[in-house]
Amino acid sequence: MTDRGLYGRAGNAWSTRLGGDHFHPGGEAATAALLTAARGFGFGAVPFVLDVGCGAGGPARTLARRLGTDVVGVDVGGELLRRAHAAARADELWLRCGFVRATVMSLPFADASVPALWSVGALVHAEVAAALTEVARVAAPGALFALADWVCAEDMTDEDRENVAQLEYRLVPPVAYQAALERAGFAVLLAEPEPPPEPLATVPRDAHAWPTQFLLRFGPRALHAELTRSRAWASLVQRERVAHWRFIARRR
Numbered sequence: 090m091t092d093r094g095l096y097g098r099a100g101n102a103w104s105t106r107l108g109g110d111h112f113h114p115g116g117e118a119a120t121a122a123l124l125t126a127a128r129g130f131g132f133g134a135v136p137f138v139l140d141v142g143c144g145a146g147g148p149a150r151t152l153a154r155r156l157g158t159d160v161v162g163v164d165v166g167g168e169l170l171r172r173a174h175a176a177a178r179a180d181e182l183w184l185r186c187g188f189v190r191a192t193v194m195s196l197p198f199a200d201a202s203v204p205a206l207w208s209v210g211a212l213v214h215a216e217v218a219a220a221l222t223e224v225a226r227v228a229a230p231g232a233l234f235a236l237a238d239w240v241c242a243e244d245m246t247d248e249d250r251e252n253v254a255q256l257e258y259r260l261v262p263p264v265a266y267q268a269a270l271e272r273a274g275f276a277v278l279l280a281e282p283e284p285p286p287e288p289l290a291t292v293p294r295d296a297h298a299w300p301t302q303f304l305l306r307f308g309p310r311a312l313h314a315e316l317t318r319s320r321a322w323a324s325l326v327q328r329e330r331v332a333h334w335r336f337i338a339r340r341r
């Protein structure tokens with residue numbers, strides 16, 4: 090996956106209008122909550138943090154600002170990385186936040202070289218177990234990993250799976266996610282569901298004209314795709330078929 094579908098120009102515009110530069114449920118507040126949870130385990134007093142699947146860089150800027158540390162974000166999305174660069178520059182954080190185009194399946198870091206790791210909503214787009222193995226490869230012994238990601242119910246129906254297919258997720262249940270972390274070489278310190286954002290937004294609540302603006306800019310097929318995707322997501326979350334979980338883990 091690169092600059093198409095969910096993370097194409099239209100998909101990025103839709104997500105940005107919903108959640109700003111924090112592309113996950115709960116937006117910036119959820120970034121702050123994960124950071125608070127991670128800090129409780131000592132996360133942050135390190136030369137740099139690696140943000141895997143950094144998107145448009147909202148969380149990277151929050152980490153740099155709040156921890157006073159450097160952040161390196163990697164992502165496969167070219168448009169998102171350009172935005173991350175531009176926003177960090179505008180915030181005068183460009184000496185603290187660097188962004189590199191790379192996949193989680195082949196991170197541009199030496200073995201055991203990364204002192205702290207962060208990832209939100211990204212590994213689910215790859216194959217979770219393989220992605221975690223690669224993250225574990227680059228993590229230094231003792232490095233903390235603050236992670237939040239989508240997981241699914243144990244008993245997904247065919248209809249659930251059709252909805253998930255709209256979202257480009259490769260979901261596993263939380264128990265399997267946690268087991269994959271352990272197998273990759275992490276000790277899991279915290280595993281819990283994040284509270285779902287209230288109320289769930291499928292179009293921005295403050296902009297009734299947004300679908301029309303989107304239609305004019307990207308056309309009817311793109312609007313249909315985003316509405317279909319948003320409704321599939323809302324249905325899955327409301328029926329508790331998928332949920333966003335946070336994990337804090339330490340590299341053994």
Ligand SMILES: C[S@@+](CC[C@H](N)C(=O)[O-])C[C@H]1O[C@@H](n2cnc3c(N)ncnc32)[C@H](O)[C@@H]1O
Pocket residue numbers: 090096110111112113141142143144145146147148163164165166169191192193194208209210211212214215
């Ligand atoms: C839901 S967004 C989250 C972005 C960011 N972590 C945030 O919280 O704002 C998921 C991100 O994962 C990225 N992604 C998807 N597959 C990836 C891969 N194989 N390697 C690295 N990043 C990937 C997407 O381009 C997208 O930016």
